[in-house]
Amino acid sequence: MLSMTDVLEAALPMLATEGVARLGTLLSPEDCRALQAVYDEPARFRSRVVMARHGFGQGEYQYFAYPLPDPVQALRARLYERLVPIANRWAEALGQARRFPASLAAFTAECHAAGQMRPTPLLLRYRAGDYNCLHQDLYGEQVFPIQVVVALSDPADYDGGAFVLVEQRPRRQSRAEALSLAQGEALAFAVRERPVQGTRGVYRVQMKHGVGTVTRGARLTLGLIFHDAQ
Numbered sequence: 194m195l196s197m198t199d200v201l202e203a204a205l206p207m208l209a210t211e212g213v214a215r216l217g218t219l220l221s222p223e224d225c226r227a228l229q230a231v232y233d234e235p236a237r238f239r240s241r242v243v244m245a246r247h248g249f250g251q252g253e254y255q256y257f258a259y260p261l262p263d264p265v266q267a268l269r270a271r272l273y274e275r276l277v278p279i280a281n282r283w284a285e286a287l288g289q290a291r292r293f294p295a296s297l298a299a300f301t302a303e304c305h306a307a308g309q310m311r312p313t314p315l316l317l318r319y320r321a322g323d324y325n326c327l328h329q330d331l332y333g334e335q336v337f338p339i340q341v342v343v344a345l346s347d348p349a350d351y352d353g354g355a356f357v358l359v360e361q362r363p364r365r366q367s368r369a370e371a372l373s374l375a376q377g378e379a380l381a382f383a384v385r386e387r388p389v390q391g392t393r394g395v396y397r398v399q400m401k402h403g404v405g406t407v408t409r410g411a412r413l414t415l416g417l418i419f420h421d422a423q
């Protein structure tokens with residue numbers, strides 16, 4: 194069996210060229226079920242959002258409170274370290290002065306110093322009829338340019354509910370990609386924009402993500418965003 198490191202190494206070139214990459218199965222079915230059950234423990238969360246109230250879609254999500262549950266904290270820190278070289282390459286290619294430190298602890302300290310102190314990892318729950326409008330997860334000036342979503346539900350537990358990614362290249366029509374995820378499978382994608390090498394230099398591709406309508410059952414996901422929120 195391939196280790197997480199091997200799968201990630203193999204996936205990273207795709208993240209750089211496509212703005213999205215499958216990272217393999219990062220949580221066991223037991224971990225997925227345990228995290229699904231956490232959804233019903235309000236004490237683990239700092240806030241709950243009913244999406245229809247804000248025009249974000251339909252369904253709901255909850256942001257974890259600090260300290261994050263073990264598997265969430267561990268995954269967030271490990272993934273950050275693997276993704277930071279790409280984040281720094283993107284920043285350089287886009288002509289940004291920003292460089293991200295090697296560890297999540299150091300980046301979190303930078304977020305907190307900038308007034309972004311609230312944790313952003315979240316659990317999302319969609320039932321029949323629910324969906325998530327195209328959006329970008331920005332919570333202040335501090336933005337780590339890549340985020341990860343992990344499917345907690347078994348695809349047999351729901352229909353519909355594809356993860357949707359839309360990219361907008363300058364002066365072109367938008368392109369959409371719909372992806373289905375296995376239980377425990379993780380997907381890394383660009384939060385807001387990524388650089389693409391064109392014939393006349395590097396240009397900026399804008400990205401948004403969302404979820405198509407769930408038509409049966411329930412679909413839960415874990416969202417890992419690396420910057421904290423204001």
Ligand SMILES: O=C(O)CCC(=O)C(=O)O
Nearest residue numbers: 317330342356404414416
């Ligand atoms: O439920 C999903 O697949 C998408 C969740 C999402 O928007 C996120 O993780 O930021």
Ligand SMILES: [Fe+2]
Nearest residue numbers: 328329330402
């Ligand atoms: Fe999101």
